[in-house]
Amino acid sequence: MNYESTYFRVYQCFMMTSVTVHFTRVVLLTCLFFTPCESEPTEENQPPPPAYIDVTSYPTKLHVRWGQPLDTSILVRGYKLGYGILYPDREILQLSNTTTDHVISNLQPDAQYVIRLRAFNKKDEGFSLYETVYTLQDSSARTTKPPEVLRTPLQLRAVIKSATSALLSWIDMEQGCCDGRHYQFIYKANYPANQKWIDVNTTDLTYALNGLQPYTLYEFKVRMIRDDAISDWSFTTVNKTSKQVRVVQILS
Structure with a gap:
């Protein structure tokens, strides 16, 4: 008995004996396809940087937003948000790995703050993103940078x-x-x-x-x-x- 498989609904038989009764049978086979499971994130390496950082300034507070790292193969335990006047990390906040925004309050109006954001896990801290912004004098909100940037040494x-x-x-x-x-x-x-x-x-x-x-x-x-x-x-x-x-x- 011969078997043939096809993906089509029409099939032509060849090499058949003349003046002979032939029997045919059609069987439907169902194939199941499985995709491999994604591996769990590991902490063998330090986490990648956040996807981006955006800061909106107010007179006495800064609203910091960021995106989670694009590389999901490395586990992120949380984020460290540092800030300070002219220099980051004078104050450091430790946030959960599900947090993607934070409001820094009780700041000085019309002052220049440097923001430093990085992810961390048990291995180490990842690459940092920096942002320099000014708090405002009035109540209008805006995203701002220093009006003048000096030439870097x-x-x-x-x-x-x-x-x-x-x-x-x-x-x-x-x-x-x-x-x-x-x-x-x-x-x-x-x-x-x-x-x-x-x-x-x-x-x-x-x-x-x-x-x-x-x-x-x-x-x-x-x-x-x-x-x-x-x-x-x-x-x-x-x-x-x-x-x-x-x-x-x-x-x-």
Whole structure:
């Protein structure tokens, strides 16, 4: 007995014997197709950044909205929302992984705030999104940025001088302007994780930084500030302090 399968409702038989009674039978076969189940999100890697961030300003509050990370294969435990005048993370709020907006209250009117948002899980914190906004003087709501953005300092260098010190230097393309400008640089150790940035202000183009940890990788960034105007952060510069040399005195 021969069997043939087809997806069509009309089928033509060939090679049949003449003057012979043939019997045919049609059987309907139902096929079930299954799609593979999606794997559960894991925490083997740090979470990706939120999809976007949007901030609406009011006189004494900021309404922050964001989108959940596009990569759903990595588990997100929650979000950390940092904010502060001219510098983020002066205050840090920890929010649930289902939260996609938050209102920051009790702020100063007509002040510049820097917002930092990142997701986190058991592995680490993810890449941060930054937003710089001004609170308003009146009751009208708007999304705003500083009216003037200064030129970002260039060629930030961190030259290691010893196991605990480094010399920072950068270039101001508008050097020579006597307009009350100053520079703010921030730095932190690369390890252990979740280190907070430390900020330093100076009016010079160089700064001797002391009190570092020996044989430690550090990250550095700098920006310019003048009255209410502020530049973007420079590119991050990294360097590693040297090992601590121990001097052993041998008594004769």
